Amino acid sequence: MEIDRRAFIASLGGAAAVNLMDHEAKAEALEHYMEEKLDEMVAAQQPEKFPTVAEIEAQIETRNFRRGAGGLFASGRGNMQKLPPMPAKPTLKDFFELRFNPANHVLQSATRAMKTGMSEEVILACLLHDCVLSLIKPDHGWWGAQLFEPYIPEKSAFAIRYHQTLRFYPDEDAGYEYPDQYYRIFGHDYTPPAYIEQTYKMLKNHKWYMEPRLVTVNDLYAFDPNAKVSFEPFQDIVGRHFKQPKEGLGFDNSPSAHMWRTLARPDSPL
Amino acid sequence: MTKTLLSGIAVSALTAVVVTAQGAGKPAMPGLDVTVTKVERAATASLRDCPPGSNTVTAITRPGEQFALVTVSFKVAPSFKPAPMKRPTITDSGDKKFNTAATFVDVGSVPEFSCTFPFRVPEGTKLKALQIESTSYDLSALESK
Numbered sequence: 038m039e040i041d042r043r044a045f046i047a048s049l050g051g052a053a054a055v056n057l058m059d060h061e062a063k064a065e066a067l068e069h070y071m072e073e074k075l076d077e078m079v080a081a082q083q084p085e086k087f088p089t090v091a092e093i094e095a096q097i098e099t100r101n102f103r104r105g106a107g108g109l110f111a112s113g114r115g116n117m118q119k120l121p122p123m124p125a126k127p128t129l130k131d132f133f134e135l136r137f138n139p140a141n142h143v144l145q146s147a148t149r150a151m152k153t154g155m156s157e158e159v160i161l162a163c164l165l166h167d168c169v170l171s172l173i174k175p176d177h178g179w180w181g182a183q184l185f186e187p188y189i190p191e192k193s194a195f196a197i198r199y200h201q202t203l204r205f206y207p208d209e210d211a212g213y214e215y216p217d218q219y220y221r222i223f224g225h226d227y228t229p230p231a232y233i234e235q236t237y238k239m240l241k242n243h244k245w246y247m248e249p250r251l252v253t254v255n256d257l258y259a260f261d262p263n264a265k266v267s268f269e270p271f272q273d274i275v276g277r278h279f280k281q282p283k284e285g286l287g288f289d290n291s292p293s294a295h296m297w298r299t300l301a302r303p304d305s306p307l
Numbered sequence: 308m309t310k311t312l313l314s315g316i317a318v319s320a321l322t323a324v325v326v327t328a329q330g331a332g333k334p335a336m337p338g339l340d341v342t343v344t345k346v347e348r349a350a351t352a353s354l355r356d357c358p359p360g361s362n363t364v365t366a367i368t369r370p371g372e373q374f375a376l377v378t379v380s381f382k383v384a385p386s387f388k389p390a391p392m393k394r395p396t397i398t399d400s401g402d403k404k405f406n407t408a409a410t411f412v413d414v415g416s417v418p419e420f421s422c423t424f425p426f427r428v429p430e431g432t433k434l435k436a437l438q439i440e441s442t443s444y445d446l447s448a449l450e451s452k
Contacts, residue, residue, distance in 0.1 A: 149356070149412060152412050152413055153391075153410060153412055154391055209405075209406045209408065209427055210406055212394060212406070212407075212408040212409075212410060213408065214352075214354060214366030214367075214408045214425075214427070215366060215367060215369075216354070216364045216365065216366060216367075217351065217364070217365040217366065217367045218364060218365075220367065254408075257354050257362075257364050257366075257408070258354060258355070258356055258362050258364070258410075259362075260362055260363045260364050261360040261361045261362045261363070262361060262363065263360065263361045264360060264361075
């Protein structure tokens with residue numbers, strides 16, 4: 038077994054702590070460390086058993102909510118909590134802080150797009166691509182594009198709409214691999230429905246193919262539980278590309294104003 | 308006896324020498340020391356940028372494929388000037404090129420790091436070289452280990 042010397046010493050509390058240990062204590066510590074590493078290696082070698090589509094479907098009647106319910110409407114973990122009130126004229130930032138929060142995944146995704154020098158339209162699309170999951174989950178690409186379409190560049194809306202399709206199709210040249218999490222959530226024998234396949238065929242030859250593709254690429258690398266991200270670095274891009282209505286989101290009579298109101302007031306009974 | 312044996316393991320493990328492959332000619336980037344340390348095969352690959360964070364997503368292979376995992380260690384000298392870097396590629400013994408999904412992000416943010424680049428290849432593919440920027444690193448010696 039190869040030992041990472043630095044990791045081993047760090048696990049003991051650093052070089053100073055190691056220097057205080059006698060020879061026997063060091064040997065025991067190493068034995069313990071190696072046992073832990075061996076357990077990890079054995080666990081890593083066991084292939085994960087992914088569910089089938091049928092097994093996932095069989096879980097439907099074990100839940101008191103639909104999997105497609107937006108995050109604001111079904112937690113799956115205990116009771117709901119009272120939400121903080123929205124300002125009278127809410128902005129995108131308000132929604133990020135009060136309704137999409139913690140929004141870690143989209144912030145990580147947009148941070149990566151920014152660090153790798155992608156266009157502002159793509160960075161904005163990454164920032165917004167999964168926000169609609171707070172409202173609804175099935176067809177979130179289409180719902181998400183519809184939610185933001187009145188306020189953002191056409192390319193960004195295109196990227197949000199179609200990232201949902203492209204995530205089912207690996208593209209090694211672009212840096213997109215098929216993730217194991219889809220085996221877990223859709224089933225390992227899942228095949229995308231016909232409308233997704235037709236959309237994919239359309240996208241393959243589209244001049245804007247790379248816009249949604251880059252959203253999927255950043256999507257994959259934005260599940261880091263230790264990443265520190267915030268909305269602040271995107272203020273300028275949002276300022277340049279997001280047409281914030283002066284009446285506030287939800288009150289500007291746009292085609293998606295009702296969706297913003299629903300996000301603002303998810304406890305409204307009707 | 309056990310303690311003696313473990314002490315022996317301790318010494319050998321802590322002084323283990325890493326087999327390296329040498330790049331031919333100039334460095335991939337001025338001020339960036341690059342050493343290829345390992346080539347492995349696996350059915351899954353952790354998707355992390357380089358330098359790596361703690362991203363939890365894993366990629367999986369399709370039937371007849373495997374991931375060639377090429378581990379590379381990097382040391383950043385004070386003279387290193389951060390600049391965008393292309394994703395590495397590998398070539399097989401027939402000079403066919405393969406891409407990795409892993410991307411260089413924020414190189415220079417930490418002085419020393421190690422990255423494992425996954426390359427999706429047909430099962431049994433023999434690797435010849437790793438390409439980082441315009442520098443090629445021999446992989447054939449590591450392949451036979």
